[in-house]
Amino acid sequence: MFAAENGLKSDPRLQGISEAIRVVPHFPKQGIMFQDITTLLLDHKAFKDTVDIFVDRYRGMSVSVVAGVEARGFVFGPAIALAIGAKFVPLRKPRKLPGEVISEAYELEYGTDCLEIHVGAVQPGERAIVIDDLVATGGTLSAAIRLLERVGAEVIECACVIGVREVKVMAEELLDSVGSMASHFISLWSHAKLIIVVKVCENDYAQADFAEKDDT
Numbered sequence: 001m002f003a004a005e006n007g008l009k010s011d012p013r014l015q016g017i018s019e020a021i022r023v024v025p026h027f028p029k030q031g032i033m034f035q036d037i038t039t040l041l042l043d044h045k046a047f048k049d050t051v052d053i054f055v056d057r058y059r060g061m062s063v064s065v066v067a068g069v070e071a072r073g074f075v076f077g078p079a080i081a082l083a084i085g086a087k088f089v090p091l092r093k094p095r096k097l098p099g100e101v102i103s104e105a106y107e108l109e110y111g112t113d114c115l116e117i118h119v120g121a122v123q124p125g126e127r128a129i130v131i132d133d134l135v136a137t138g139g140t141l142s143a144a145i146r147l148l149e150r151v152g153a154e155v156i157e158c159a160c161v162i163g164v165r166e167v168k169v170m171a172e173e174l175l176d177s178v179g180s181m182a183s184h185f186i187s188l189w190s191h192a193k194l195i196i197v198v199k200v201c202e203n204d205y206a207q208a209d210f211a212e213k214d215d216t
């Protein structure tokens with residue numbers, strides 16, 4: 001679910017949020033348009049507006065768990081959790097949590113990664129949301145959902161600030177043919193784990209720019 005479809009379309013806060021996110025071409029490698037949320041954090045109004053959009057949506061929905069994905073989900077998740085009266089549960093990369101953990105692996109473009117949760121952090125039947133800064137392929141969010149469901153939580157939604165172009169394209173393709181969807185995204189949508197995206201980047205890959213640089 002994107003800003004245009006989630007009732008936020010005419011929200012005056014969106015433009016300021018979008019403008020506060022710096023886009024850095026060719027980071028961390030050639031061709032990638034990196035969405036840098038650190039500039040959003042420097043802008044008190046834009047940062048607060050971002051948190052408030054999620055708080056407005058989830059307040060009163062009996063959410064008791066806000067799960068944040070390392071690292072950038074840790075920036076937004078705790079503020080949302082405090083405001084809606086929920087606990088914050090960090091989903092961490094491998095070998096960071098000191099207690100007993102449950103792990104869930106997921107695929108990256110090259111190789112795999114893993115998220116872990118402390119055993120006992122979430123009780124069966126608790127209502128959870130997952131917070132991250134950005135959804136690209138949806139692989140990270142899908143792993144977060146699987147992890148929380150394995151400990152018995154009911155994941156009611158995932159929420160991200162930014163969706164890259166590909167995820168928007170995939171959502172649009174869903175309307176035509178589920179078969180053409182990437183498997184992660186099928187899983188996100190088929191379980192109705194809709195994503196609130198405040199900013200959709202129309203141009204995640206700096207292809208034209210990249211091609212020009214290639215020619216030199």
Ligand SMILES: O=P(O)(O)OC[C@H]1O[C@H](OP(=O)(O)OP(=O)(O)O)[C@H](O)[C@@H]1O
Binds near residue numbers: 137
């Ligand atoms: O939808 P996906 O294709 O799974 O990608 C999205 C994930 O990628 C980024 O994190 P990254 O893995 O770069 O980790 P970091 O925040 O620790 O840098 C981002 O913060 C999301 O967590």
Ligand SMILES: Nc1ncnc2[nH]cnc12
Binds near residue numbers: 032134204
């Ligand atoms: N374009 C992008 N900007 C920031 N983080 C990302 N993670 C995956 N794609 C990204």
